[in-house]
Amino acid sequence: MSQLTRYAYINSKIHARVSRMLSEQQLTALSKSRSIEQLLHQMQHTPYEQLYAIYHETGDIQMLEADINIQAIRIHQEISSSLDPVYSKLIDAFTRKLEIENIKGMIRLYFSNIIKGEDISQRVTYLYRERIVDDISWSSLANAGDFEEIREALEQTPYSRVIDQFSQERIRKEGLFFLETGLDHIWVTSVLAVLPSLAREDRLIVTSLLDADGDLKNLINIFRYHAMWDLPPDQLSRILYPAGHLQYSDDVRRLMEEDIDRDHFREILKKRYPRLAKELETVDDEDVRAQVQRVEQYLFIMRKEEYRRLLRGNPFTIGTVLSYFFLSEQQDSVVKRLLNAVQYASASEQYREAGL
Amino acid sequence: MNVFTLKMSLLTALVLKEHAGPVKKKLLELGVVDFRELEGLTGDDVVRAGTDETLEQVGSILQQVESLFHQVHETLPLLTQEDIGADTEIDLHASERLLDEIFRSLATLREKQKQVTGLLSRYRELYGYLKSNRSDFLDVHIGSFNEGQAERLSGRLIAHSAMLVSPENSSAFIVLSLTRERQNVEPVLSSFGWSEDMTILPSEAGEMCLQELERRISTVEDEKAKLLDSITKVIRDRMEGLESLYRQGRVRQLLGYISGHFSSTRNTTIFSGWIPSADTELFETALQDVTGGVCVIEYTEEKEVDRSKVPVALDDTPFLRPFEKLVMNYSTPQYGSVNPTLFVAVSYLTMFGLMFADAGQGLVIFLLGLIGSRIKKENSILQLMMYLGAASIVSGVLFGSYFGFPLFPPLWFDYHGAVFPHSSDVLYDVYSILGITLKFGIVVIFTGLFINWVNLIRRREWIHLVFEKNGILGAFLFAIGIYLSFGFVSSGYTSFPSSNLIVVSIALAVAALFFRVPLEHFLTHKRGGFLLDSFMEWIVIILEIFSGYLSNTLSFMRVAGLGIAHVSLMAAFGEIASLSPNTAGYVLILILGNTLVIALEGLSAAIQSLRLNYYEFFTKFFLGDGTPYSPITRNTRSSGRRI
Numbered sequence: 001m002s003q004l005t006r007y008a009y010i011n012s013k014i015h016a017r018v019s020r021m022l023s024e025q026q027l028t029a030l031s032k033s034r035s036i037e038q039l040l041h042q043m044q045h046t047p048y049e050q051l052y053a054i055y056h057e058t059g060d061i062q063m064l065e066a067d068i069n070i071q072a073i074r075i076h077q078e079i080s081s082s083l084d085p086v087y088s089k090l091i092d093a094f095t096r097k098l099e100i101e102n103i104k105g106m107i108r109l110y111f112s113n114i115i116k117g118e119d120i121s122q123r124v125t126y127l128y129r130e131r132i133v134d135d136i137s138w139s140s141l142a143n144a145g146d147f148e149e150i151r152e153a154l155e156q157t158p159y160s161r162v163i164d165q166f167s168q169e170r171i172r173k174e175g176l177f178f179l180e181t182g183l184d185h186i187w188v189t190s191v192l193a194v195l196p197s198l199a200r201e202d203r204l205i206v207t208s209l210l211d212a213d214g215d216l217k218n219l220i221n222i223f224r225y226h227a228m229w230d231l232p233p234d235q236l237s238r239i240l241y242p243a244g245h246l247q248y249s250d251d252v253r254r255l256m257e258e259d260i261d262r263d264h265f266r267e268i269l270k271k272r273y274p275r276l277a278k279e280l281e282t283v284d285d286e287d288v289r290a291q292v293q294r295v296e297q298y299l300f301i302m303r304k305e306e307y308r309r310l311l312r313g314n315p316f317t318i319g320t321v322l323s324y325f326f327l328s329e330q331q332d333s334v335v336k337r338l339l340n341a342v343q344y345a346s347a348s349e350q351y352r353e354a355g356l
Numbered sequence: 357m358n359v360f361t362l363k364m365s366l367l368t369a370l371v372l373k374e375h376a377g378p379v380k381k382k383l384l385e386l387g388v389v390d391f392r393e394l395e396g397l398t399g400d401d402v403v404r405a406g407t408d409e410t411l412e413q414v415g416s417i418l419q420q421v422e423s424l425f426h427q428v429h430e431t432l433p434l435l436t437q438e439d440i441g442a443d444t445e446i447d448l449h450a451s452e453r454l455l456d457e458i459f460r461s462l463a464t465l466r467e468k469q470k471q472v473t474g475l476l477s478r479y480r481e482l483y484g485y486l487k488s489n490r491s492d493f494l495d496v497h498i499g500s501f502n503e504g505q506a507e508r509l510s511g512r513l514i515a516h517s518a519m520l521v522s523p524e525n526s527s528a529f530i531v532l533s534l535t536r537e538r539q540n541v542e543p544v545l546s547s548f549g550w551s552e553d554m555t556i557l558p559s560e561a562g563e564m565c566l567q568e569l570e571r572r573i574s575t576v577e578d579e580k581a582k583l584l585d586s587i588t589k590v591i592r593d594r595m596e597g598l599e600s601l602y603r604q605g606r607v608r609q610l611l612g613y614i615s616g617h618f619s620s621t622r623n624t625t626i627f628s629g630w631i632p633s634a635d636t637e638l639f640e641t642a643l644q645d646v647t648g649g650v651c652v653i654e655y656t657e658e659k660e661v662d663r664s665k666v667p668v669a670l671d672d673t674p675f676l677r678p679f680e681k682l683v684m685n686y687s688t689p690q691y692g693s694v695n696p697t698l699f700v701a702v703s704y705l706t707m708f709g710l711m712f713a714d715a716g717q718g719l720v721i722f723l724l725g726l727i728g729s730r731i732k733k734e735n736s737i738l739q740l741m742m743y744l745g746a747a748s749i750v751s752g753v754l755f756g757s758y759f760g761f762p763l764f765p766p767l768w769f770d771y772h773g774a775v776f777p778h779s780s781d782v783l784y785d786v787y788s789i790l791g792i793t794l795k796f797g798i799v800v801i802f803t804g805l806f807i808n809w810v811n812l813i814r815r816r817e818w819i820h821l822v823f824e825k826n827g828i829l830g831a832f833l834f835a836i837g838i839y840l841s842f843g844f845v846s847s848g849y850t851s852f853p854s855s856n857l858i859v860v861s862i863a864l865a866v867a868a869l870f871f872r873v874p875l876e877h878f879l880t881h882k883r884g885g886f887l888l889d890s891f892m893e894w895i896v897i898i899l900e901i902f903s904g905y906l907s908n909t910l911s912f913m914r915v916a917g918l919g920i921a922h923v924s925l926m927a928a929f930g931e932i933a934s935l936s937p938n939t940a941g942y943v944l945i946l947i948l949g950n951t952l953v954i955a956l957e958g959l960s961a962a963i964q965s966l967r968l969n970y971y972e973f974f975t976k977f978f979l980g981d982g983t984p985y986s987p988i989t990r991n992t993r994s995s996g997r998r999i
Contacts, residue, residue, distance in 0.1 A: 035423070056427065
């Protein structure tokens with residue numbers, strides 16, 4: 001199948017959706033809303049217009065957030081169903097990211113309820129219970145009374161290989177951090193598994209995006225968990241994102257073997273990301289949190305630029321679809337933050353803090 | 357009706373500062389000035405209108421009011437002249453107080469609504485599991501507990517998605533809970549001295565719980581509906597205040613927009629804007645009236661201004677409004693050009709009539725449009741439906757088709773008979789229909805060309821008039837092409853008319869096209885490079901003329917295509933209906949067939965007519981580079997555009 005045939009239909013749909021996305025001007029106007037009603041009223045004729053009816057019916061902004069997640073899942077599924085089987089598999093791999101978020105949500109409920117003895121009766125209603133990618137018994141997951149039931153609910157899915165490494169006792173001791181990180185890596189490995197069957201141009205796009213993302217995320221992880229929280233190298237290696245070149249580099253090997261110091265870290269940065277290293281020079285040396293924040297900001301801007309470039313480039317590649325996923329994910333997250341900000345009557349302030 | 361876009365005048369008016377307030381109100385009342393920034397106004401004592409900070413506040417207030425109207429499904433009130441003339445100014449503090457009070461009340465109700473929604477979700481989850489026999493997710497306790505504490509226990513249990521049921525005719529109680537909540541529910545039960553006592557069978561307990569859940573879900577749904585009513589009531593009770601606030605706010609906002617275009621010196625205020633020349637007298641009288649004659653008005657003729665900067669207004673002819681919308685939907689015509697609305701009306705309706713020729717179905721469309729426009733006033737689509745229905749009625753009478761049946765003899769020819777001839781001795785056949793639509797297309801294209809020439813003459817673009825694709829030479833070549841084609845058809849598709857004059861004419865016209873670029877170079881004193889330019893443009897224009905006109909003309913065959921498809925579909929439904937064993941089935945199939953044809957064919961014909969107008973007609977003359985005339989009126993939206 002030619003790239004033109006593959007993407008002609010889906011791209012026109014995506015471009016139509018992109019044209020309906022909220023502009024910066026609209027977002028600024030939304031941030032000035034003084035009530036949820038005003039905010040939702042302004043979102044008429046946008047992809048979020050259905051939120052008004054939901055709020056009118058329920059008065060619950062968490063329901064709105066849940067609906068935003070549902071719409072994202074449906075869009076992924078719609079795009080997947082419009083592509084040929086190989087590419088559909090690729091989109092499904094990306095959709096796993098959303099499925100994993102839902103699984104994580106369910107496991108967090110179990111953790112709150114069973115391990116910490118907290119009330120979850122309200123929270124449980126916000127999670128999605130329809131099919132996303134795999135056949136998962138969401139009700140079993142939501143009603144899990146112990147970790148064994150979670151294992152059973154996810155038995156026939158790719159998530160079982162991570163779940164099998166954990167037990168109730170271990171979670172009680174360690175918390176959910178390593179489990180969640182393990183789950184997060186599954187969508188990346190699913191994408192990597194589909195890569196060989198893609199057309200060359202698409203393969204290069206997906207690889208370069210994953211690698212760029214992986215390197216910066218790993219950089220953040222090393223910096224945050226090793227330098228800030230002193231996570232031992234063996235544990236650090238488990239949380240490294242399974243993409244990018246950095247994880248196999250001598251730099252990282254040395255980091256794992258030796259104790260990292262600030263200068264060493266700067267050297268890596270200067271070599272690989274001179275622009276970022278220069279930016280970090282302006283941040284207070286002692287303020288590690290601010291430095292991590294700057295690295296994250298850099299990652300966000302870099303990704304945004306890259307995806308915008310892809311959207312403007314050759315329309316008959318997977319780049320258009322992935323750009324749309326990225327931009328809509330960002331927009332959904334801004335809208336969720338706005339909903340919360342307006343609810344707590346400080347829209348403009350929080351919007352500015354979000355740096356958007 | 358004005359054949360061209362309306363003639364505009366750029367006015368500049370100077371009034372005393374003390375008259376500025378009434379002048380603004382008068383300008384809003386008139387609603388004819390499309391304001392412009394004053395250029396070249398300098399001097400230390402000239403103050404341009406700054407940003408009105410309260411405008412943002414007013415905008416926010418209006419948005420909040422709009423959101424409240426939205427919640428109770430009320431349309432926003434339109435401003436009247438009395439609103440503009442009223443002396444009451446919006447009190448921003450009082451407005452904020454009113455809105456704060458409403459939103460506080462709403463927030464309290466929303467919080468209750470959230471809790472009720474949560475409760476409903478819990479009951480629904482229990483109900484869902486019980487109904488689908490998911491006993492693995494449910495715990496059922498049957499027993500008794502310390503007397504007199506049923507209400508307290510029930511309250512504690514519901515926080516953990518559990519429910520206490522007190523069956524009639526039994527001293528025992530039932531507690532239905534989720535397995536996942538076991539570790540929370542069991543301590544609660546123990547604290548109330550719960551003791552298990554299986555005096556009710558588990559299957560009976562399940563049935564009782566199901567009934568209780570149904571009752572509770574219904575109660576909570578009622579409660580939820582009541583809350584929605586309360587929300588509506590909070591807003592409706594203050595509707596009068598909100599409406600008045602909206603009116604005052606809108607007037608303040610619109611006057612603010614006008615103020616934004618005012619500049620002032622110590623004693624005077626000056627503003628500028630475009631108005632239709634026909635309205636200048638009305639404007640002058642109004643301004644003199646409000647200022648007691650103490651004002652200066654100057655006009656700049658549109659000829660002295662760059663044409664692209666003059667806003668474009670079309671003559672407002674009420675019965676042509678739907679077609680004006682079709683034109684403006686494409687783009688705004690250039691200032692001073694022919695207003696194509698009337699031409700669009702004629703061609704659109706003719707095309708639709710030819711594609712959808714049925715008096716009965718046309719009557720249905722007409723009535724739908726008529727009834728719809730009685731319900732929803734000033735809706736262009738519904739008005740257009742009435743016209744389209746009328747066009748179908750006329751063409752249906754011409755071709756003798758009434759719901760697909762030849763109830764009356766046709767005034768022109770039998771379209772059905774032409775598509776499905778009963779004998780070889782017919783005056784019209786499918787080819788005749790194709791011929792008619794092609795001839796119609798040729799008329800449409802030539803009309804477009806003629807409009808283009810009128811526009812070019814008005815713009816004094818003589819070279820384009822002669823040499824461009826849609827100019828005289830292009831039309832001449834098109835005309836020869838038509839002559840040759842009809843000659844070819846009339847010879848029975850065997851030979852083209854041969855004449856030396858034709859060959860020489862084509863050769864001369866094609867050769868003449870080459871001189872466009874050199875002439876332009878000569879007239880604009882441009883030097884060098886014209887040979888290559890001339891050659892390239894010559895090749896392009898020849899290709900465009902020969903392929904473009906052919907495809908434009910053949911495109912009109914779709915009119916015949918849809919007309920024939922319409923007849924064929926009706927014939928097919930007629931055949932299917934005739935197979936029905938009884939009259940009821942026969943009538944039902946015909947009704948269904950007619951409904952489908954009206955919905956699908958009607959839509960298709962309307963879209964194809966639009967397409968032909970936009971792509972085959974407009975491309976001959978339409979330069980959509982005009983700026984729409986947007987005066988600030990009492991119905992101007994926040995963005996500054998008119999409703």
